[in-house]
Every structure is written in C-alpha cells, then in structure tokens.
Amino acid sequence: MPETVRVLAIDREEIILKSIVKALTAKGSTTFAVKTTTSALEGLKIVRNDVFDVVFVDVAMAGLNSAELLRRIKHTSPSVSVILTSGHLSGTSFPEEVSMNADGFLSKPFTTGEIRSLLSSILRKRKG
Numbered sequence: 001m002p003e004t005v006r007v008l009a010i011d012r013e014e015i016i017l018k019s020i021v022k023a024l025t026a027k028g029s030t031t032f033a034v035k036t037t038t039s040a041l042e043g044l045k046i047v048r049n050d051v052f053d054v055v056f057v058d059v060a061m062a063g064l065n066s067a068e069l070l071r072r073i074k075h076t077s078p079s080v081s082v083i084l085t086s087g088h089l090s091g092t093s094f095p096e097e098v099s100m101n102a103d104g105f106l107s108k109p110f111t112t113g114e115i116r117s118l119l120s121s122i123l124r125k126r127k128g
Contacts, residue, residue, distance in 0.1 A: 005123065006051060009036045010043035010069075011058040011085065016108065020056060023112035030123070040064040047076050053126070054119060056106075059086045070101050081122045085110070 009020045017036040024032035035050070037043045040061040047055065055073055059066035070082055082101065087108035103125075104118045 004031045004033050005053045005119070007032050007034045007054045007056070007119075008043065008046055008050075008052045009034065009056040010038075010040060010061065011036075011056065012038055012061055013058070014038060016058070016085065019110075019112075020115060023115040024119075026112060026116075028116065030120075040069050044069070044072055044076070047073050047080070052077065052080050054081045054083060054103075054122060056083045056085055059084050060088070074101055081126060083118060083122070 007020075007024060009017050011017050011020075017038070021034050021036060024034050035046060035052075037046060040063040043055075043057075043061075044064075057066065057069055057073070061069060064072070066084065070084070073080060073082060081103040083104040083106060084102045085106045085108055103122050106114060106118060
C-alpha cells in the first residue's frame with residue numbers, strides 16, 4: 001500500500017486552496033491527505049495538533065507575516081517541508097529569513113503540474 005503524504009495548505013484565497021486540493025487528489029502514484037485553512041493562526045493550531053509532511057504557506061496571510069508563520073511552523077514541526085506561495089514574489093525575491101527556511105516556492109497562479117513536480121522533488125529529498 002502506498003504511503004499517504006499529509007499536506008496542509010494555508011492560503012487566504014479559497015480558490016487557491018481548491019486548486020491545491022484538486023491537484024493533489026487527481027489520480028497519481030502518490031496518495032495525499034490534504035487539510036486547508038484560510039487563517040494563519042488556525043494553520044498554526046492545526047500544525048500543533050497533527051503531523052504533516054508538507055505545508056503550503058501563502059506569504060500574504062493576515063494575522064502573521066510569512067517569516068513569523070514559517071518560523072513558528074518549523075519550531076513546532078522541524079521536519080515538515082514548507083512551500084511558500086505568492087502572487088507577487090518569485091523564489092528569488094523573498095526576504096532571506098524566509099527563503100532560507102523554505103523548501104520550495106510557487107508563484108501564483110500555478111498549475112497542477114507545477115504543484116506535483118515540486119512536491120515530487122521535495123519528497124525525493126526527504127527520503128534521502
């Protein structure tokens with residue numbers, strides 16, 4: 001039986017959350033269990049109470065800036081891989097304190113292929 005990859009998506013836009021869920025529930029060789037929230041603070045609560053392999057984080061969340069949200073996620077769950085998403089910044093333009101702790105970047109809008117390709121790469125690295 002294939003391993004299930006546990007994913008949390010934190011984004012202020014429901015349409016982005018739906019696109020992540022759709023991309024990860026499409027037929028493929030990997031099974032994903034996906035939780036979503038539009039709240040940075042709710043996302044932190046979920047991370048504290050559950051185990052995830054990968055967390056998607058929108059850099060423009062209300063309530064916490066992306067650097068603080070990323071820091072708290074990594075403090076709570078050091079082994080989780082974090083993918084930052086943004087409609088305004090590319091991976092090379094994130095602040096250094098954010099980009100140093102992120103495992104990947106996706107610029108919005110992103111495609112199903114981009115999501116699955118980045119996750120595949122991250123999961124290969126995690127298996128070492």
